[in-house]
Amino acid sequence: MTGIIYGSSMGNTEAAARIIKDKLGDGAEIIDVASVSAKDFERFDMLILGTSTWGVGDLQDDWEEKLPELQKADLSGKKIAFFGLGDQQMYGDSYVDAMGLLYEAVADSAAVCIGAWPTEGYDFTVSKAVINDKFIGLALDEDNQSDLTESRISEWMEGL
């Protein structure tokens, strides 16, 4: 069973999470991070964690609050994939940074992180979500490239 757990302030990350859920059907549950506890992170074999970036490079507010729950969860043996929403044009120095912060929060756990994504097709300067020249998960941009969201999600999910 896959848990899609998202934090969203204006609804963009939630909308992306719903597209992912529609593609996974009954094999997935979608949960707003505002309502999770550590046990929810432990209930699934696979987690797909989504966040937007706020401030300059900050986690979405609900994730900020629930990060300790993620960090205290036993994630051993789980697969974790990430997706992040941001605005590469306005925030080219912190594009989807929050996705990188989520990754950092679990990088030392016993989970296996999957779903790296190429940086081709984006125009930004730096991002905490880029490691070894790839995004650590799927980067989306509803502010500038909303027409690509659906196809990016489909292609990314094929590789998971």
Ligand SMILES: Cc1cc2nc3c(=O)[nH]c(=O)nc-3n(C[C@H](O)[C@H](O)[C@H](O)COP(=O)(O)O)c2cc1C
């Ligand atoms: C005040 C403000 C600060 C933002 N800061 C960043 C940022 O540092 N990096 C980034 O990539 N996007 C940034 N964004 C863009 C949002 O992450 C983007 O609009 C996203 O789609 C919002 O998703 P949500 O509705 O799920 O919260 C910011 C947007 C606003 C309005």
